[in-house]
Amino acid sequence: EIVLTQSPGTLSLSPGERATLSCRASQSVGTRFLAWYQHKPGQAPRLLIYGASSRAAGIADRFSGSGSGTDFTLTISRLEPEDFAVYYCQQYSGTLPWTFGQGTKVEI
């Protein structure tokens, strides 16, 4: 099983600031088998990024993803009030089970 470790656990920032979230895999997930999700309490998780760097439909361009192999990053260029949430990375390489990181909470 591929273990994903996200850091930091909590990121305390203000609106307008830049957020940089990290996701590290215990073994390579290739160049593109990594997704990022935003999750707010009581809501369905929302797909932000797939293929490590492709934005999902309707996702603002302040969200960007990068990385390959074992190290991936989600960047939110300028935080909006609605961006304060928990963010998860997920690997979907050929190695089942598909796994998630433990999450990074972005708070004010």
Added chain:
Amino acid sequence: QVQLQESGPGLVKPSETLSLTCTVSGGSVSTDSYYWNWLRQSPGKGLEWIGYVFHSGTTHYNPSLESRVTISVDTSKNQFSLKLTSVMSADTAIYYCARNLLVPTERYFDLWGRGTLVTVSS
């Protein structure tokens, strides 16, 4: 647009069977394009993939739960279901249904339900 909605009991006794259903609206569970999945999030923990079903009935489960899990599909009702046997307190979680594409390079979860809380307690 396609929507997913979980339903089922919110309280299950230890050692009993947890049963949940996901209803697909605005689309068909019989599509050849998607797997239909169950995932969960235990209190204070991350997300865990439980398993998937294809409309043909083909399934694949997380090895950590495989001995207790059954996921099935009912194409006539446009639903798929989860059964988890011999539940314990560690199975208390928010359970989500979600879909992902069959294409090996695109198996991220692009649509989720809102989730339903299941508590295991006597």
